[in-house]
Amino acid sequence: MKKLINDPAQVVQDALFGIEAAHTDLRVDHPNKLVYRADAPRPGKVGLVSGGGSGHEPLHAGFVGPGMLDAACAGEIFTSPVPDQIVAATKHVDGGAGVLHIVKNYTGDVMNFEMAAELASAETGVQVSSVLVADDVAVQDSLYTAGRRGVGVTVLVEKIAGAAAEEGRPLDEVTAIAQQVSNDGRSMGLALTSCSVPTAGKPTFDLAEQEMELGIGIHGEPGRERLPLAPATEIASMLVEPVLADLPFQRGDAVLAFVNGMGGTPLIELYLMYHEVARILTGHGITVARSLVGSYITSLEMAGCSVTLLRVDEELIRLWDAPVRTPALRWGA
Amino acid sequence: MKKLINDPAQVVQDALFGIEAAHTDLRVDHPNKLVYRADAPRPGKVGLVSGGGSGHEPLHAGFVGPGMLDAACAGEIFTSPVPDQIVAATKHVDGGAGVLHIVKNYTGDVMNFEMAAELASAETGVQVSSVLVADDVAVQDSLYTAGRRGVGVTVLVEKIAGAAAEEGRPLDEVTAIAQQVSNDGRSMGLALTSCSVPTAGKPTFDLAEQEMELGIGIHGEPGRERLPLAPATEIASMLVEPVLADLPFQRGDAVLAFVNGMGGTPLIELYLMYHEVARILTGHGITVARSLVGSYITSLEMAGCSVTLLRVDEELIRLWDAPVRTPALRWGA
Amino acid sequence: MSSDITVSDLTGWLTEFGRLIKAHKEELTALDAAIGDADHGTNMDRGMTAVAEALAADPPQTPAGLGKQVGMTLVSKVGGASGPLFGTFFLRLGAALGEATEVTPDQFAAGLSAGLAGVVARGKAEPGDKTMVDALTPAVAALESAVGQDQPLADGLAAAAQAAADGRDATVPMLARKGRASYLGERSIGHQDPGATTVALLLAAAATAMS
Amino acid sequence: MSSDITVSDLTGWLTEFGRLIKAHKEELTALDAAIGDADHGTNMDRGMTAVAEALAADPPQTPAGLGKQVGMTLVSKVGGASGPLFGTFFLRLGAALGEATEVTPDQFAAGLSAGLAGVVARGKAEPGDKTMVDALTPAVAALESAVGQDQPLADGLAAAAQAAADGRDATVPMLARKGRASYLGERSIGHQDPGATTVALLLAAAATAMS
Ligand SMILES: Nc1ncnc2c1ncn2[C@@H]1O[C@H](COP(=O)(O)OP(=O)(O)O)[C@@H](O)[C@H]1O
Ligand SMILES: Nc1ncnc2c1ncn2[C@@H]1O[C@H](COP(=O)(O)OP(=O)(O)O)[C@@H](O)[C@H]1O
Ligand SMILES: [Mg+2]
Ligand SMILES: [Mg+2]
Ligand SMILES: [Mg+2]
Ligand SMILES: [Mg+2]
Missing domain, CATH: 3.40.50.10440 (Dihydroxyacetone kinase; domain 1)
Known part of the structure; x- marks a missing residue:
């Protein structure tokens, strides 16, 4: 560690x-x-x-x-x-x-x-x-x-x-x-690596070089399924499709799309993932009204990402756009 | 990778x-x-x-x-x-x-x-x-x-x-x-891990579990010196002291203090480092006029951080505070 | 030692429990790493260290006082799932034992039973959900049955400790339905529950310290 | 083959160079990982792949046209230090060789010398700085000396290739003073310079393709 x-x-x-x-x-x-x-x-x-x-x-x-x-x-x-x-x-x-x-x-x-x-x-x-x-x-x-x-x-x-x-x-x-x-709103996450709780001193779980963990949470806990490492395009659909199926989101819905890094993932990968996510949404006839890309809810130094979709109406968009002034989210102020 | x-x-x-x-x-x-x-x-x-x-x-x-x-x-x-x-x-x-x-x-x-x-x-x-x-x-x-x-x-x-x-x-x-x-302005960086250039497919250099690399840049290149892993307090002085010695900054100077993550470092560690840096500056009689903590100039998924100090006058502070509206730095707009 | 239980016996129990937790801290955290978030050993050790300090700084005079002090300390220092659950356990145990300076084995068994009821009320886990309840339930039953048959307290506590250990082992094949391990679904099967492991240590400490 | 060099000979040289770069891509990147940023092989391969496409799509008619096409392609596709440096090398080489359909070995040697001068003008490295200049300088000197003594072109190119390889090897004990490796100070000693390695491939390709 x-x-x-x-x-x-x-x-x-x-x-x-x-x-x-x-x-x-x-x-x-x-x-x-x-x-x-x-x-x-x-x-x-x-x-x-x-x-x-x-x-x-x-x-x-x-x-x-x-x-x-x-x-x-x-x-x-x-x-x-x-x-x-x-x-x-x-x-x-x-x-x-x-x-x-x-x-x-x-x-x-x-x-x-x-x-x-x-x-x-x-x-x-x-x-x-x-x-x-x-x-x-x-x-x-x-x-x-x-x-x-x-x-x-x-x-x-x-x-x-x-x-x-x-x-x-x-x-x-x-x-x-x-x-x-x-x-x-619904989310789904994926890890490329585990993370180490400081007092535990070692990774909570181990992932081999060619493995990834689908369905992880934000506590370094193992996920639902261990899979072979896949390209971003496939990972995006593994994350987006279950989210879409669950709410269910419908053709014509407007969403806030949020691609989140787990703490150890560089921003360039998150933007790459965001593109994949946006493409899938377009394919489903879903409009992205607002987006958020970055590491906002993390799991120490875990590498990986999560995708969150929130169905929004005009009122939610208005509240999302309202001024905010915090260390990590700031606009209009 | x-x-x-x-x-x-x-x-x-x-x-x-x-x-x-x-x-x-x-x-x-x-x-x-x-x-x-x-x-x-x-x-x-x-x-x-x-x-x-x-x-x-x-x-x-x-x-x-x-x-x-x-x-x-x-x-x-x-x-x-x-x-x-x-x-x-x-x-x-x-x-x-x-x-x-x-x-x-x-x-x-x-x-x-x-x-x-x-x-x-x-x-x-x-x-x-x-x-x-x-x-x-x-x-x-x-x-x-x-x-x-x-x-x-x-x-x-x-x-x-x-x-x-x-x-x-x-x-x-x-x-x-x-x-x-x-x-x-002056900076100094440290890596806990290397990073992998995607086309190269493997880490640019290797660091053992108990090693860190002092004086790294932002291209995954090796640094000036390989040292045993040290606590944050010591790392902070390894980074801040050479910066202070170089400009040279003087007792009474006001600075913008910037603790930067290299891409794979969680924010909680950057805040912890920022506290160490601020403490050292106070010890030298240097005032922190403004601060920035986060991953703003990174080296892919490298774990580590850099410390940047910029001597500021009122005019620079005014320009720093002026509205900005970009994906990664935003205030007043 | 009289078969009645004094505040000093209870204090000895908690001291021994704290010692066992410290000795098994890494093991508890490793169990939690497998099906949770790798903090159970650290959590319990932080709590029991604070309990030892509290007991030393302000030694309780009655079982009720002890239960309250231990319970509140755990609630205030542990956090997570185990803080409220173990905290509630001791708060209820203390309340049940009351202000008498000595309690009988019967009363002690009833106290543990009240503690268990508190854990169930707070956490809503049933036996078979792969939680601390799976070790606590058989342990309380074993002690109640032993004292009901007028067996010596030492035998009753030994039986309870054995029942807790069996209950702990029985969590291995279970599929978790409560707590963090439930997120793993089928993958929780084959792992021993950390909270049940802690309960086994709690009863082992009682058997050692109060016999 | 006549001892004069045609545009087709030059094209063959670049084709062979591109092939060697692709074959040594991982090696070049690994050398750059040790004292740089692990992109030199990728950079050169991206550039030479684009050069091969450009030469095929729009075959140059004159040495000058070829130099310009290759140089501009490298400048536009490579980036980093090697883009402008190898780009300048070929731009100057082309300009020196001019519009004639065939060039003599003398002219070719003078062209390489002009290319080297361009690299030095742009990068300001001196021999001994642990850069591509350390392979290019002796290679040009070897070819100039061979053609000056009227040796066959093949022998001159073989000597130049050998000199480039020796120059490449000579970078190992050097302390880098230019380019990214200079950041390492003393730690750059003991590593072979990637750019000098590429130059050795460039001359080896000439010896193979133009003899
Ligand atoms: N609803 C519940 N009822 C009873 N016990 C529970 C419940 N949820 C979790 N537990 C117990 O808590 C233990 C985990 O404690 P701990 O790791 O300290 O907390 P957290 O899960 O918040 O990290 C589990 O092993 C389990 O025995
Ligand atoms: N100033 C310079 N003059 C000549 N050659 C240089 C100079 N700086 C760097 N080089 C050469 O460039 C090579 C590195 O190229 P490359 O890795 O593609 O670029 P970068 O260093 O920008 O990543 C070095 O090995 C060295 O031979
Ligand atoms: Mg836990
Ligand atoms: Mg927890
Ligand atoms: Mg390079
Ligand atoms: Mg580069």
Whole structure:
């Protein structure tokens, strides 16, 4: 394992000092490992809190700022944050209009956010609603399992719900918009390499030189299927077709198309993949209304990518286009 | 070698289709492998052209747009573009106020840009000036060698000269500002892994599990020294101290501090490194006026980072802060 | 040792559990790497190290106090799935044992049963889902049956530890339906569940420290 | 074969050079990986493939036309350091050979010398800098000396090829002062220069195709 780190157990804490130093319009609560908009709480604005295990940067801290999150809770690497952190964040960003928790659907995240929501409400009466993101079509959905993982759509929920909150919409509306994004988006990922959790010190799984892992999540976990390495054209259809089949997207739909790097993939490959994805969509009569290409929700240094499609209407496009000013997504401001 | 590609010889061409599809305010000239601002030429504005080998993305195409470059010329992977491309770009972006070439100091780049400048002037009379970026302190500077490599400062030259051009400043002033940035910035890089040129099919060099390469450039080339893997704190001082010693920076100076990822390094490590760098600067009595953390000038999937420091005055800060709207750097617009 | 269980016995149990977790940290993480995200050993060790510090800094006076301290520490320090689940386990165990300075083996068995119920309530896993529940359920049953038959506590704990180990082994052929391993579907078969492995260590620690 | 050189002889030379480049592509790239950026073989092969296409599509009628076509194709297709350098070499060679349909060995030697001068003017490398100049300089000298002594062209080209190969080998112990290898400082010592290797192939092709 080769990393630019000091003590493997302190990576998250150490990086938070860097985020604080680099972004003067963010505030970091180090004991609680929280990143805030400097101007939180905003009176009358719904507060947006997300968080999860670290190792997915820029998610979530890189999306804190006007037009997106009010606070991000950083767990240990690949380990959801604890209720104390989430409670502190929830109380801090409450501007009187309630707080929305954006939670990726993992057992640990769900339980810790649930406990936190109960505690925060009990302690201060803050109204908390929450939206689960569960967009990974690589995982079979079922009432009897943990359900699907939350992956790429998380970024889109944070942006779009963030814009709605910034407009001053009430908690129920912001929650409904977040839920709509969560409902109408789907993702699928692929790894060319595994990644190493710093404290584990070695790759979570091993892939041979001619293998790839289809259906990976964002925790270095093995995927659904190990396949021989394939050209980008084939990989694109392995990722896009299951996404299209699942929602289902229809001829004439407009989508936001998001090609995401897993952390160790160079941008030139992501653009190449984006072209393949766009071509498949055109073939299905689907219009790309907006696009996003880059490494926004990662799995440490894993090489690979994911494709996320979100069905959009004019209102979602308007909210996507609204100004945002965060370390990792910024426009119009 | 594991990459998200099709034909290894077509990677650059294929990725340009993705850039075109993803960024509707850019135009791509595929036969010439050029990326333009859609609204080029801008009458009366100095045109900014840069380019170089591909594999450094987002450099240069990701920096095309208002407030930065008018055109980027994409060479093959790690191979400078040819004069034809540069001539076409120069002619296309000339709005009557002349064109500045921003050239990284490599033998191939220098010769191809020189030939292009001569040809373009001869063909259309366009006035061309050029600035060489040669900021890599890992390379001994000498009149009798190829001189220093152009690395991280390139991004800063493109942004700051781009802002000056956008303000309508004449060619000699834009050139002088670009030259000032080139003069007052220094960089040093380190690799944890090599990278593979797609057509070569294997890593350019090999590093053992406990080794790192100090003083690498951005072409997967070996560096100056192979050392045992070290903690981030030590790596930061191996990178920052030679940079500080070279300019020389002085107590009380204000700098723009730029921690850059080489393509395969996760953002969490870059923030951790940024904290180490900021700490060293504080120790030297140097103020960080602005910062940039991310993978902006890369070497395919190489893991590692570089540190760039640019001494700034109020005018450079103002130009750095000016609105920019490109795929990879965007604010105020 | 009296067959009644003191706070100091419980503290000894947790100390031994913490020691076992540290000793098996890499193994637990490796099990989690195979079907999860390679953090279970680190998570539990971070939590149990904090528990040891808390117990030393502010020694609890009652079983209820101990359960609360351990449970809250785990909830606050572990995160992930195991933080809330093991945290809930100890919170419920403490609440069930109450404020008495000593508890009987019966009460202890009932306490573990309450802890198990808490884990099930929070995590909604059923036996057979390939989780910690698959080790905890037979362990609690074994202890309850032993103390119900008035066997010595030591025998009951030995039986519980054996049942937990058997339950842990039984997770190997299971297809995961809860937690992170469920994402693997059929590919989860053939791997031992890390959380169930931790439960086996928990009961082994009880057998060692409280007999 | 007459000892005068026709456009068809020159075309044969370039065809053979292109074949050798393709055959040694991996080797050239591996040499460049050691002290450069692992693209020299790919660069030269891309260029010479384009040269072969250009020569076939629009066969030149004169040595000057050939030099211009080859030189411009290399400049337009190769990029990097070798594009302008080999491009300039052929542009100058063509200009020196002129419009005659046949050139004498003397003229050919003078043409190569003009090409070398162009490379030096563009790249500013001196002998000993560990570049293509270190193979080209002795090769040109060997051919000039042979034709100056009225030796048969075949012998002159063989001597030039041998001198280029020796010059190539002589780059191994050199410390690079020009081009990308110069970044390595002392670490460039012990490696053979890729551009000098290409020059040795260029002269070997001449000896094979024009004798
Ligand atoms: N719903 C659940 N109910 C009971 N136990 C569960 C549940 N989900 C996961 N677990 C247990 O948690 C263990 C994983 O813990 P850990 O690795 O620390 O958390 P995470 O999965 O969040 O990384 C699994 O091995 C399993 O025994
Ligand atoms: N200034 C120079 N003068 C002459 N030859 C040079 C010079 N710089 C580099 N070369 C030659 O170019 C070769 C490298 O070519 P190539 O790899 O295609 O270009 P690049 O270095 O741009 O990647 C070197 O091996 C060397 O022989
Ligand atoms: Mg985890
Ligand atoms: Mg090159
Ligand atoms: Mg885990
Ligand atoms: Mg090269």
